[in-house]
Every structure is written in C-alpha cells, then in structure tokens.
Amino acid sequence: MTVALLLTSGAAQASCLPADSGTHMKSADPARFAAAVRFNPAPIKVGAPFVVNLMLCSAESAKVERIVIDARMPAHRHGMNYKPEILAKGEGSYEARGFLFHMPGKWEVTLAVTEAGNSKPHQLALELDVR
Amino acid sequence: MKALAAWGLLLLTCIAGASLTTAQQPSLLLTESEISQMLDHGPWPEPATRDPSNRASGNAEAIAFGRTLFFDKGLSITGTVSCATCHQPERGWTDGLKRGQAIGLVDRNTQSLLNIGNNRWFGWAGSSDSLWAHSIVPLLEPKEMGATPAHIARRISENPAFLSSYKAVFGISPNEADAETTLVNVAKALAAFQETITSGRTAFDDFRDALARGDRTAAASFPQDAQRGAQLFVGRGKCNVCHVGPAFSNGEFSDAAVPYFIEPGRVDPGRYEGIAKLKSSPFNRLGKHSDTRDEASSWATVHVEQRHTNFGEFKVPSLRNLTLTAPFMHNGSRATIEDVVRHYSEINVERLHADGERILEPFKFSAREASDLAAFLRTLSPRP
Numbered sequence: 001m002t003v004a005l006l007l008t009s010g011a012a013q014a015s016c017l018p019a020d021s022g023t024h025m026k027s028a029d030p031a032r033f034a035a036a037v038r039f040n041p042a043p044i045k046v047g048a049p050f051v052v053n054l055m056l057c058s059a060e061s062a063k064v065e066r067i068v069i070d071a072r073m074p075a076h077r078h079g080m081n082y083k084p085e086i087l088a089k090g091e092g093s094y095e096a097r098g099f100l101f102h103m104p105g106k107w108e109v110t111l112a113v114t115e116a117g118n119s120k121p122h123q124l125a126l127e128l129d130v131r
Numbered sequence: 132m133k134a135l136a137a138w139g140l141l142l143l144t145c146i147a148g149a150s151l152t153t154a155q156q157p158s159l160l161l162t163e164s165e166i167s168q169m170l171d172h173g174p175w176p177e178p179a180t181r182d183p184s185n186r187a188s189g190n191a192e193a194i195a196f197g198r199t200l201f202f203d204k205g206l207s208i209t210g211t212v213s214c215a216t217c218h219q220p221e222r223g224w225t226d227g228l229k230r231g232q233a234i235g236l237v238d239r240n241t242q243s244l245l246n247i248g249n250n251r252w253f254g255w256a257g258s259s260d261s262l263w264a265h266s267i268v269p270l271l272e273p274k275e276m277g278a279t280p281a282h283i284a285r286r287i288s289e290n291p292a293f294l295s296s297y298k299a300v301f302g303i304s305p306n307e308a309d310a311e312t313t314l315v316n317v318a319k320a321l322a323a324f325q326e327t328i329t330s331g332r333t334a335f336d337d338f339r340d341a342l343a344r345g346d347r348t349a350a351a352s353f354p355q356d357a358q359r360g361a362q363l364f365v366g367r368g369k370c371n372v373c374h375v376g377p378a379f380s381n382g383e384f385s386d387a388a389v390p391y392f393i394e395p396g397r398v399d400p401g402r403y404e405g406i407a408k409l410k411s412s413p414f415n416r417l418g419k420h421s422d423t424r425d426e427a428s429s430w431a432t433v434h435v436e437q438r439h440t441n442f443g444e445f446k447v448p449s450l451r452n453l454t455l456t457a458p459f460m461h462n463g464s465r466a467t468i469e470d471v472v473r474h475y476s477e478i479n480v481e482r483l484h485a486d487g488e489r490i491l492e493p494f495k496f497s498a499r500e501a502s503d504l505a506a507f508l509r510t511l512s513p514r515p
Contacts (some may be wrong), residue, residue, distance in 0.1 A: 049379045049430055049496075076490055081383055082434035097426075098434030102383040103372050131171065 004016040016057035025111060025124040031059050031124045033113050048105050053105055054094040056113065068121070069096045071107050089103070104131045157351040159390050160358040168365040173339040175332055175377050177249055183423040184416050185263045187300055187319040188326060195325025196296040200317060203293075207276035209234055214269065214276075214508050216319065217241045222395055223455025224328055229463030235244075235274035235321040240463035243456045246449060248326035251382045251431055255445045256405025258430045261421075263322035264414040266340035267314060280310035283317055294318075315420045330452050336508040353510070360507025363500055368475070379511060384441065388482040388491065389460045389474075391443045401461070402444035406437040448468050454512035468505045476501060 022038035033038065038053040056069050065114065072079040084098040101107050107128045112121035144434035163171065179189075200206065211231045218224045224244035231237030247253070247262060247281050259265035269275035270283060287293045287305040296353045297305055297313075300320060305313040334353065338402040341349035364370045375381045384402040389398045409432065414420055416429040426433075445461040464473055476496040483491065498503065 046375050069497060078440065081436075082431065083436040100428060100431075103460075104383045105372070111330065131168075 001049070002099055016059040017055060021042055021055040022053070023126060025109070025126040027122070027124045029122055031114055032062055032115075033058050033124065035111055035113075035124050035125060037109065044101060044128070046130060049098075052084070052096040052099055052109065054096060054111070056111075057092050058115075063116040064113055065116045066112075066121070067094065067096075068112040068123045071099060071101070071109045071123060073103060073107055075106060076103070101130050105129070137270055157353075157355065159347050159351040160355065161342075163364060165362055166367055168371060169339050169361060169498050170343055171371075171375050171376060172379060172443040173336060173343070175339075176329060177377050179247075179329075180249060181246075181423055182261060182263070182322065182326070185319045185322055186396075186422040187263075189317070190300060190323060192296065193300045193320045193323040194327055195319035196293075197322070197326075199293070199296070200313050201319055201324055203286075205290070206270060206278060206283060206317075207234065208278045208282055212276055214266075215276075218244050223452050227457070230277070230457055232267070233275040234277050235262075237272075237274050237389060240397060240458065242446075242448070242453060244325050244328045245330045245452050245456075246378060249330060249378065250343075250404075252384075252446065256401050256408070257384060257413070258405040258408035259412070259445060260416050261322070261468055262325055263315070263319040264412065264416075266318040266321040266325070267414055270314065270318065277435075280305055280314040284310040284313040284394045287313060287317065288401045294475075312420075315414065318414075331513055333451070333511055333513055335507075340511070354427050354506060356503045356506040358507075358509045360503035363496070363504050364507055368486065368494055368496075368504060369490065370475075373447045374450050375428045378445045378494040383447055384444035384445045385447050385461070386440075386483050387445070387477050388461060388480065389464060390482065391444070394464070399461070400442055402446075403437060403439070403441040406435060406441060409435070410437075425479070426473070449507060451511050452513070454515075468508050470499065472496065472504050472508075 014112040017034050017036050019089055021036035023036055025037060033056065034057045035054060037055075040051045040053060041048075042050075052068070055099050056064065056067070057066075065082045067086055070079060071084075081099060081102055082098045082100055084092050084096045086096040088094055091095055107130055109126045109128065111124040113124065135342075139346075187197075201214045201218075204210055204216075206213065215233045216233055217226045217237075218241065219226055222229060225241045226232070228241065230239060231241040242255065242420040250262070251260070253259040253262055253265035254268065259268065268411065270278050271280075282305045284305045287297050294305070297320075301316045304438075307313075333382055333510070334357075338350055338353035338357075341347075341353075364374075373385050386401075391401060393399050409415055412418070418433050421428070448459075452470055455460070457469050459468075460474075465471045474493050475491070478491050478493050480491060480493070
C-alpha cells in the first residue's frame with residue numbers, strides 16, 4: 001500500500017518553509033501562509049492510524065489564531081470516521097493525531113488557518129492517492 | 132466436391148482441436164494493475180498481536196481458562212446457554228441462524244469469531260473497543276446470557292477448578308463485593324481464548340502468494356471463474372473499497388442498503404448508537420479496567436466521533452470463511468453468497484441513509500459475472 005502525492009503547487013512560492021520541511025501543501029495564498037507535512041508512519045496504509053507532522057509559516061509574519069486540520073474523500077463526499085486533534089510544538093511546528101484513511105482512493109488533507117483579526121480562514125490542501 | 136468437404140472437415144477438426152487445447156491451458160487473466168491489487172490482500176495469516184489493554188492476552192493459562200469458560204453454561208443466569216450456544220466451532224464460530232437465539236431472540240446476526248483478535252471495533256455497531264469489553268456484552272445482555280456481575284463472581288467462586296484458574300491467572304480471588312472486577316477478568320480470559328480463534332490458508336492465499344513471487348504458472352492454476360471474479364472484485368464491483376487488506380475488511384462501518392428495521396416500528400441505529408454506547412461504557416479503553424494508559428491503545432476511542440451519517444451503518448465484515456458463516460448481513464437477511472452478490476447487483480440506492488456518498492450503485496452483474504464473483508468469494512474460505 002503506497003501513497004502518491006498529486007498536488008504540490010505553491011512550493012515555489014513557499015520560501016518561508018525550511019528546505020527539508022516535507023511535502024508542501026497547496027495554498028490559496030502562499031505568501032500569507034505556507035505549510036508542509038510529513039506522515040508518520042509513512043507510507044500511509046489504508047486502515048492504519050497515522051500522525052501528521054506539520055510545518056506552518058507566514059512570509060508576511062501573520063499571527064496564527066486557530067488551526068483546523070482534517071481529511072476527506074472528495075469523490076465519495078465523506079471524510080474520516082475520526083476527528084483529528086492538532087497540537088502546537090513551537091516555532092511553527094505542529095503535530096496532528098487521530099488520522100485514519102478507511103478506504104483506498106484519493107484523499108485530501110485540508111488545513112484551515114485563521115489569523116488574528118481575520119475571521120475568514122486561509123485554506124491549504126494536499127491531495128493524496130492512497131492504496 | 133467430396134474432397135473439398137473432406138478438407139473442410141479436417142480443417143474444422145484442427146480448429147476445434149486447437150480450441151480445445153487452448154481451453155485446457157490454464158491462463159493468468161489478471162492485468163498488472165489487478166495483480167497489484169490482489170497483493171494487498173495478503174500475506175495470510177496475519178501475525179498474532181496482543182491486546183495491551185488485557186493483561187491476560189497471550190497468556191497460556193488465561194487462554195485455557197477462557198476456553199473452559201467459553202463452553203460453560205453456568206455463566207448464564209438460566210444455566211442453559213454458553214458463549215458456544217451462538218458461537219459454535221463447527222459452524223465457523225457462528226450459529227447458522229438469521230438472528231442469534233440465546234435466552235431470547237437477539238436483534239442481530241451472530242458474527243463469526245474467526246480472526247476476531249485483530250479487529251479495532253467489536254460488534255455490528257462497534258460498541259466496544261476491545262474484545263474483552265465486548266465479551267461482557269452477551270454475559271449481561273438479558274436476551275443473551277442475562278447474568279449479573281454478582282452471578283459471574285459466584286460462579287467462579289463456587290467452582291473449584293474455576294477458582295484455581297482465576298487465582299492463577301489474575302493473582303487475586305473473585306470478590307462478590309467487587310463483582311465488576313471479577314466480571315472484567317472473566318471477560319479478559321474469554322478474550323484471551325477468542326484471540327486464538329483463527330482461520331488457515333485458502334486457495335486465494337496460494338494464488339496471491341504465487342503472484343507475489345512472480346510464479347505466473349502457479350497463479351494460472353487458480354480457477355478461471357475465480358480469476359474473472361477477482362477482476363470484478365477490484366474492478367467494476369469496487370468491492371475492495373471497503374473489503375481491503377488481508378482480512379478483506381477495513382474494520383470500519385458502512386451503509387450497505389440493508390433494511391435497518393428489526394421489526395415494524397423498531398429501528399436498529401447501527402453505528403450511530405454503537406458510538407454512543409462506546410463513549411459511555413465504563414469498560415472502554417479509557418476506563419479504569421484497561422491495563423494500559425498507552426495512547427496507541429486508545430487513540431481510536433479518543434478520536435472517533437458520532438455523526439448523523441453513522442445511522443444505519445454496520446461493520447464491514449471480513450469476507451474470509453463465508454462458506455462457513457451464512458447467513459449474511461447484520462440481520463442475516465441474505466442466505467447465500469449468491470444472495471449477497473445479487474444484493475449488490477440490484478442494490479436499491481434509495482435505501483442508503485448516508486447522503487452524498489457515492490460508492491455503491493446497482494452493478495447489474497450478468498449471470499456469469501455473478502457466478503464468477505461468487506466463485507472468487509468461495510476461494511477465501513478453507514478448502515472443503
């Protein structure tokens with residue numbers, strides 16, 4: 001069972017991310033927020049829990065107020081059976097637990113970052129093909 | 132003219148002969164993509180794992196004690212039924228009935244115990260997060276064994292052999308004043324035994340392993356109808372969306388458009404109720420009876436969340452051992468493997484409660500396709 005990364009656009013503009021920070025997520029506004037993820041264990045196996053290690057940064061030094069991470073299968077119109085929890089580890093590093101993909105196919109990891117003083121969250125996403 | 136006819140007859144004979152020879156040669160029908168998907172269903176058997184929430188898991192004395200308890204009718208309040216009343220070894224550890232029949236008629240089909248140890252959730256609704264916690268359910272359920280914790284503690288105390296085994300395994304005496312602990316320990320011994328109930332290799336496993344080592348000649352001996360069925364399984368049938376991995380189940384829950392009325396006016400909410408029961412259970416992995424505080428043991432209980440789409444969802448069963456475990460579905464409403472294939476072939480998507488999910492559709496299998504798919508499913512059971 002393997003996972004292939006399909007969308008990594010935004011990487012070129014995500015200069016605030018360290019070089020070895022993982023797979024870059026697609027960001028609606030990379031200058032505002034950029035994020036990269038690593039999965040543990042990797043590769044992701046269908047039916048097996050995994051942890052998402054997230055690196056988040058802002059080239060414009062935007063202050064993060066709230067982060068929500070989740071995953072869904074767009075084609076099936078459903079998400080996971082579990083609600084992940086994200087913990088700040090400091091210096092833009094986060095750890096999200098409670099992930100399990102219960103079906104093979106295309107999944108999308110979604111990240112909603114709300115900055116202080118702005119109620120509309122920034123959306124980031126990473127599409128994965130999981131077998 | 133006669134000569135021409137003779138030549139024609141000879142030619143026909145040659146063609147027929149060639150066709151016969153070709154038909155007799157087993158061939159590997161699967162594409163590389165299909166082969167790759169077959170490999171995901173093995174190897175088998177899976178390695179045995181111990182349950183860290185159960186200190187009796189894997190303990191030989193506990194397994195022997197659990198085996199004895201499993202067949203003991205004295206654990207029931209009436210003294211008339213044991214675990215083995217519904218989970219009969221000679222019937223694939225189920226009972227052959229549409230719905231279980233113990234002290235009373237149970238609401239759901241009796242699930243097989245084969246390979247139960249490697250599950251994440253237990254029961255059709257996943258109301259338990261460990262095998263020991265789920266073993267408590269039938270002990271106390273009035274329609275099943277109808278016992279009380281005090282009855283269980285008395286049964287252990289009054290039987291010298293049980294008393295001796297209990298002390299040996301758990302290092303304490305059963306205590307009616309703390310009957311709940313005795314109940315939990317009895318359930319942990321029962322779970323230790325049930326973890327040893329596994330099924331062996333099948334024709335499919337030989338096929339899958341031949342594919343894994345690149346032995347196309349050996350793989351080609353897998354029956355042609357079963358190979359066509361395997362192609363349907365990972366192709367148009369999309370069966371492997373839910374029936375994944377070596378056990379042919381993702382261990383989760385799905386709405387398969389099976390009616391969820393137990394009887395007129397009484398609904399089985401399935402997973403929706405199962406999550407509520409799990410979260411409120413004093414016997415879940417977050418409770419005081421769990422033998423570990425390790426987060427890896429309880430992560431699923433922490434993170435599972437009840438949603439309205441859980442209504443009418445039931446456990447995705449393993450497809451191994453189907454020839455031993457009929458009838459099928461949570462309510463035992465499908466008598467044969469062919470009936471199950473027909474269910475998915477003609478599925479009524481209007482019955483699906485989970486809105487928006489687009490996995491199932493009427494597959495409209497031809498008679499030959501249905502037969503091929505059933506032939507493949509039979510290869511997932513031990514050879515007769």
